[in-house]
Amino acid sequence: MLYILDTDSVSFQQAGRENTIRRLGYIPAESVHTTVITFYEQMRGRLAVVSRAKEKAELVRAYEQLHATLHYFSMVNVLPFTYAALQHLEKLRAEKSADRHSGFENCRNGAVCERHSGNKQPPGFWQGSGAWH
Numbered sequence: 001m002l003y004i005l006d007t008d009s010v011s012f013q014q015a016g017r018e019n020t021i022r023r024l025g026y027i028p029a030e031s032v033h034t035t036v037i038t039f040y041e042q043m044r045g046r047l048a049v050v051s052r053a054k055e056k057a058e059l060v061r062a063y064e065q066l067h068a069t070l071h072y073f074s075m076v077n078v079l080p081f082t083y084a085a086l087q088h089l090e091k092l093r094a095e096k097s098a099d100r101h102s103g104f105e106n107c108r109n110g111a112v113c114e115r116h117s118g119n120k121q122p123p124g125f126w127q128g129s130g131a132w133h
Contacts (some may be wrong), residue, residue: 004112031075033078042069046066050066
């Protein structure tokens with residue numbers, strides 16, 4: 001079974017949130033995945049912090065976070081956004097089955113998850129709210 005973490009869940013894991021770490025402790029590491037969309041979102045945020053840093057300490061901290069993010073994603077299973085996922089995303093959008101209030105990246109993550117699991121909401125998909133499905 002795949003357990004796919006969205007951006008919020010990855011952020012909680014990186015921050016060492018006890019509840020997140022405890023839940024992940026029950027799952028074999030090879031079953032836990034995230035997506036390249038989550039990688040993109042985190043890198044975009046980290047690079048923005050680096051760009052905005054004005055003070056020396058801010059800049060050092062921003063690069064530390066960037067490096068920690070690079071290290072994290074080098075250690076986890078990252079699912080790709082493939083042409084098949086794009087086609088699936090287009091289908092979801094046409095069916096309007098994607099929540100209109102979700103961000104586009106959430107829809108992209110959902111398309112990747114569905115393409116890799118075969119389910120609309122794959123077992124083990126952990127949304128940022130902390131709800132297990």
